[in-house]
Amino acid sequence: IASLPPHFIRGYGSPQRQKGLFILSQYGKSKMAEIKDESSKEKDEVIVRMSVREWEYFKDIDVVTKYKEGFETLTPKQQDYTVKHLRDSVGIEFIAGLLFTFIIMVWCLFMDAPLKELADPSNTPIDERAPWYFIGLQELLIYFDPWLAGVVLPSILLVGLLLVPFIDPNKETGIGRYTFRDRPVAVSIFGFGFAMWYILIIIGQFFRGTARMFFWPWEDKSVLKDMPIIEMVNFPIAGGFAFFILYFGIGVIVPQFIFKNFCKTLGVVRYYIFISLFLIMLLIPIKIFLRYVFDVKYILSLQIFNTVLSF
Structure with a gap:
């Protein structure tokens, strides 16, 4: 996901639409450029969001050409800038879930459950400690x-x-x-x-x-x-x-x-x-x-x- 400078998305309709501009890459039109707000101290960039209406407005623009032109103006460091999103973490979370499940299974096999002896009707224990x-x-x-x-x-x-x-x-x-x-x-x-x-x-x-x-x-x-x-x-x-x-x-x-x-x-x-x-x-x-x-x-x-x- 590439980070694009503000000048790349200026000139596309109203400021509201500019802020909501959705940029598609040449990779199957499947990636979204998620860029920080202009008020950010770290980078002078714009948050990219999109609604259905904005997609209808921008879908006919030759985005690929504009994307290439804007990408060439970036420094190598900016070109390598990526933003983590949900798809990047799904695999890690899945592996972590499998590992945790395996640990619980091993724990259950080798550790006894904290169960007490059978209850005695003639004796009522005083259990002072809650779970x-x-x-x-x-x-x-x-x-x-x-x-x-x-x-x-x-x-x-x-x-x-x-x-x-x-x-x-x-x-x-x-x-x-x-x-x-x-x-x-x-x-x-x-x-x-x-x-x-x-x-x-x-x-x-x-x-x-x-x-x-x-x-x-x-x-x-x-x-x-x-x-x-x-x-x-x-x-x-x-x-x-x-x-x-x-x-x-x-x-x-x-x-x-x-x-x-x-x-x-x-x-x-x-x-x-x-x-x-x-x-x-x-x-x-x-x-x-x-x-x-x-x-x-x-x-x-x-x-x-x-x-x-x-x-």
Whole structure:
């Protein structure tokens, strides 16, 4: 797929059609030149897209001749410039899939499934550990009430991690590129949330023992530890409201002055969605810190009718 300079596609109708120009090569008219936008800092080139209408407009032009004329004006480095697309990766993905399937088959042949003995009707075991894919939720239950740890927080985390790459509109980089250099904010926040979730799983799997107590790897998890009785404290209602007002107020306002260009690029709607999800995600490590350092059980606890909502 050759990268063509802007002068090659100028003069073909309106600017909209120029941007949507589809260039066919002499190789069976089957290749598309995918070129970056003119605003790109890397190359002064144009994104090539095409619709059915534009194809009807351009199909009668002697594209092959124009292609050859434009190609001859390129430097050797520009002539060798190619863009990876789906067809280039299909073979690699297929081989990777076969290799992964083979590894799973070998694993299944030589490793026993983690099945327990037959159930005894006269004995009900106390299984304190959830499967590994639920251990993260189980770990959150230590710090939050079930309605938060089991429903609200996981839903917000999943939605937030899915939306972060799409909220960051990096027009210079383009669509589909999510390297750290191109999108540092999106990649950093996604990585932070992803790492936080796996840290909870690792703690629940390797550092929790009997009665969900914390054990170091060299300690015997089958023996109950002598834990001092700690009296948990709650924030007063006024203090809880003040905490959340200050937390979200400062968290929403301050970044607008520190990261002016970033906030301006996002726009009002995207910024508030982004910062709200980010602040909610940060509340999880903050609450864990308050629990371990200051023995805080709830930041805010409200009784609404017959229901107590606590965070």
